[in-house]
Amino acid sequence: MKPEENTPEENKPGEIVSLLLKKGLLTEQNAAYAMRVKSKLSSDKTLIDTLKDLKYINGDQIKEVLRTNHLSLRIGDLLVELGYMSRAKLLTALNIQETQQGKRLGKVIVENQFMTESAFMDALSVQLGFPFIDLSIEDVSPKVIENIPIKWCMANNFLPIKQVKGKTLIAFADPFSKTDIQGAKKLFGNNMIIGIAAPNMIEKKLERLCSGNLRPKTIVDENTAIGIVETILGNAIDQGASDIHIEPFEERLQVRYRIDGILVPFKMFPINAATMVAARIKILCKANIAERRRHQDGRMTYEHKGNSLDLRVSIFITVFGEKIVLRILNRINQILELDHMGMQPKMLARFRKDVLNAPSGVMIITGPTGSGKTTTLYSCVSEIASPQISIITAEDPVEYVVEGISQCSIDPKINLTFEETLRHIVRQDPDVIVIGEIRDNYSANVAVHAALTGHKVMTSFHTEDSISGLIRLMNMDIEAFLISSTVVCILAQRLLRKVCPHCPEVYTPSSSDLKLLGYGPDDMKKYTLLKGRGCPVCNHTGYKGRVAVYELLVFNEFIKEAILECRSSYELRKIGLETAGLVTLMEDAVSKVSQGITTLEETFRCIPQLLPPRPIHEINRLLGVS
Ligand SMILES: [Zn+2]
Structure with missing residues (x-):
């Protein structure tokens, strides 16, 4: 902002200078000298600027004196004194104000274009030190x-x-x-x-x-950042998305949702919305709003249709600006009963009898990120939860809140670490301990030792399948006999997309697909295979919702012995298949293909192929599928 010229009759100290004199921040001599200097200058410098040039005062002193005394100062005089407008313009503005009774001077100044609104705001906030509140991104609490x-x-x-x-x-x-x-x-x-x-x-x-009522109602208006963010979050939750990606590109701001594990486009916004949207999300997740050049993260709670959801926010700096990814943690109605998770009849019966009903021991669920381990873990917890037993958890973070159990969210930022939490958990007299994830020797040891002292431990692990989970455990510096005597089962899983129920079509598998499975041309003939044609309901993907496929390795005597003998993964797998009724991930998936639940394509996309599956009728018999 360029200071405007002042008329000569102003060569007397203004209100700010008087205040500086009164507060002893400036001497009479210095003020008088500055006034003389100013009168000799041909430029249009204000007295304040002259005082600053002479180093008699600095900007901070001025701000400080204004901040502490602003109630006794008149805004018009300040604007003139600070060089935002001329005395002549102020007088005109004051004259106009007189004719428009009750109107604030600021409004008159802006309406008559003596200053733009942003310059006026700037003068008040930057120069006078009032915090500026941008109501297009800031909400009322x-x-x-x-x-x-x-x-x-x-x-x-x-x-x-x-x-x-x-x-x-x-x-x-x-x-x-x-x-x-x-x-x-x-x-x-x-x-x-x-x-x-x-x-x-x-x-x-x-x-x-x-x-409306007294509570603020956020209006979904896509002209404001609040409205855009509201649209993005609300729709994501309604569509059952797990993650929201907000990405800036050269000319547009792209928003995509991850639904059933796949990213689908939601909407494009003009690129000039990007900064506002980022600022709004930063306010919500308590990140640093001024920081735009470094990666940041945060968390927020979001109210939607009467439900409170937790979101984890990651802000990543790209060449075109801030890419924001929001993970929706506790989605509505996400805890399914075990019966509806997709575990087939015989496997489910065995899982309940040998694992969930066992009084102690370690149960491990394994799979890569996004394979639905956590959902299964919570289903198991809510199945065994009862007033007679105490369940306590250490999670990073708590993803679903389950009634009647004590959940702890790990927070390394405040030094609430996994180690620290696990140390305290065992003193809480729990019956069941849930450890969100085993990720190091320490947590593996805690799990095993808690089981040894009669606790039931439920946890998850990050490996491809049940056997590799077992091998990894054996490589973790835990005595083999401890593993064989405490671990009850390892359950591996994946999520496969289900055929859309609104557009299914019967299809015949190609011979190359069958060859991949080691099947002949007739091996699938008796089964009705389905595939989605694609429709608006499924975003034209042919899939809607997901089903879990499982591989349950229950530790029997043969497996335990093989662990003590440190057998290879090949041998362990063979023993599992021959003696422990193991059905592989691939086999469970093929069984679900044969029932028209998912497709071969989806199976090949998601499942590691380690051994060729057995014939379908054999698999279905083992799983109790009629
Ligand atoms: Zn469809």
Whole structure:
């Protein structure tokens, strides 16, 4: 902003200089000298700038004196003194104000284009030190306005925003209006921080608050960042997405959802929305809003249709700006009963009898990221939860809240580490300990030792299949006899997309697909295979929803012996298949293909092929599929 020329009759100290003199920040001699210097200058420098040039005062001192004394100063004089507008323009503005009774000077100045609104806001916030509140990205905290008469706010042109360190941050249209400040003081006393926001935005928000109930209703209006973010989050939750990707490109902001494990496009927004959207999300997840050059992360709670959801936010800097990924942690109705998880009849019966009903021992669920381990873990926990037993968890983070059990979210930022939590967990007299994930020797040892002392331990692991889970455990510095005497089972799993129920079609597998399975041309003939044609319901993918496929390795005497003898993975797998009734991931998937639940394509996409599957009728017999 360029200072404007001042007329010569102003060669007397203004209000700010008088205040500086009064506060002893400036001497009379220095002020007089600066005035003489200024009168000799041909440029249009203000007295304040001259004082700064002479190093008699600095910008911070000015801000400080204004911040602490602003209630006694007049805004027009300040703008002139700081060089934002000329005395002549101020006089015109004051004349106009007189004819328009009750109108604030700031409004007159902006309306008559003596200054732009942004320059005016800038003057107040940057120069005078009032925090500027951008209401297009900042929301009103419901708590703050809960018991506030909105009509009173309207009458006094202010809007309470949120609590900041025990004080209420309040947006004023004119922070120099004594009546407005007094009006707010009646409600908040001295416990407030005076901020400034665009007057029309304050008005709009107040009207919105007033028209509906007293709680703020976020209007889904795609012209504001709040509206865009609301649209993105609300739709994602409605569509059952697990992740939201917001990516800036050269000319557009792309939003995609991960639904059933696959990214699907949601919407494009103009690229100029990117910064606003990022700022809004940063406010929600308490990240640093000013930081735009470094990766950041955060967490937020989001209310949607009466449900409270937790989201984990990651902000990553790309060449085109900030890419934001939000993970939706506790999705609505995500905890399924074990009966509806897709475990086939005989496997489910065995899992209940040998694993869930066992009084102690370690149960491990294994699979890569996104294979649904956590969902299965929670289903198991909610199946065994009862008032007679105590269940306690250490998770990173808690993804679903289950009623009646004690869950702890690991938070390394505050030094609430896995180690620390596990040390304390055993002293809590639990019957069942849930360890979100075994990721090092320490947690593996805790699991095994807790089982040894009679606890039931449920945990997950990050390996391809059940046998490789076992091998990894054997390589973790745990005595073989400890593993063989404590681990009850390893359950490997994957999620396969289900054929869309709205557009299924019968299909015949190609001979190359059959060859991949080691099957002949007739081996699948008796079964009705289905595939989705693609329709609007399934986003034209042919798939809707997902089903889990499982590989359950229950530790019998033969397996235990093989562990003690440190057998190879090939031998362990063979023993499992021959003696422990093991059905591989591939076999469970092929069985589900034969039932028209999923497709061969999906099977090959997701399942590692280690051994060729046995004939379908044999698999279905082992699984109890009729
Ligand atoms: Zn469909």
